[in-house]
Amino acid sequence: MKYDAQLFRLEKNEEIAKGIFDFVLYNPQLAEITKEGQFAHVKVGNKTLRRPISICDADNERIRLVFQVKGEGTEILSKAKVGDELDIICPLGHGFDIQKGKKYCLIGGGIGVPPMLYCAKTAENPVVITGFRNKDLVILQDDFKKYTDEVYLVTDDGTAGEKGFVTDVLKKKIDEVDEVCACGPMVMLKAIAEICKEKGKSCQVSLEERMGCGIGACLVCACKTRTGENGEEEYTHVCKKGPVYKAEEVVF
CATH class of the missing domain: 2.40.30.10 (Translation factors)
Known part of the structure; x- marks a missing residue:
């Protein structure tokens, strides 16, 4: 690169x-x-x-x-x-693989919401789920609505949209989609990956890690993944190998 x-x-x-x-x-x-x-x-x-x-x-x-x-x-x-x-x-970095002909569910949590907008523009009428702590942090809702009629908003405290978590909505919509793409806190990504695995759905996750050089020369953003030969665990640089991985590649 x-x-x-x-x-x-x-x-x-x-x-x-x-x-x-x-x-x-x-x-x-x-x-x-x-x-x-x-x-x-x-x-x-x-x-x-x-x-x-x-x-x-x-x-x-x-x-x-x-x-x-x-x-x-x-x-x-x-x-x-x-x-x-x-x-x-x-x-x-390596980004999301958005393919034509697939129905996507795009999920963002907090500051993990912005990168999902580019995906929404590329995907074909996706399901979009965004989650925030409260109404003061809600962003980009009108932007997402330019690309799809299905935009779901949840907040932890219920001050905007529905009260709850993005996974609450995902459980209701997952049977309608082919693949899930998500970005946000690791605990959120882990929960999404577990739901997708249970339902047999493909899932891509974008990891949020602290970075130093941004080009794979240092070890600040090292993350344990199953990307070695025969799926063996190894540490990879999120800035270079990621930030997007297949969910099954990440050791949560």
Whole structure:
């Protein structure tokens, strides 16, 4: 895989929920080769380590990044101004395999919701399930509704949509779909994988791991998987082998 750092011009910076920012960045050369589920590695000020951010959407000229402020680095990034040029390595990682003719259920939890939007645009009228802690963190609902009539919203406390978890909805809809794609906390992905296994449905999961280099040179994002010869367990780099794996490959 080629690792190419280039400048992206920031065309939009909007806070779409408390502490969650929506960037649109212009760079036709790299935007047009971006695939669903890949990520961008963004240089932040004078920080040594870049920040990995899932690609929310892309077209032939622009990529869209939606991220949550979780520390000093993302706080600095959130203050970028329209017209600024950001140093970004992308697209990175192996993304989702969205095939024509299949009915997908796309599931996102928290900040794992944004990368599912690109999948929703590519898939054919998918079932979309999004989960958040509360109403203040709900994002991208109108965006998903551009691509499908089936968008389900759940919150832990019931302040928006239905009260409950994404797995509650999945159990009701899984017999209607061919495959499930999901991104979010590991505990959520494990529960989804178990439901899919029980029902005999294929499942792809995108892992959220802390990253250092973003290109497989360090060991920060190492994750135990069954990707060795004959399905043997080994540690793989989420940034390089993933972030998307078949659910049965992940040792939860």
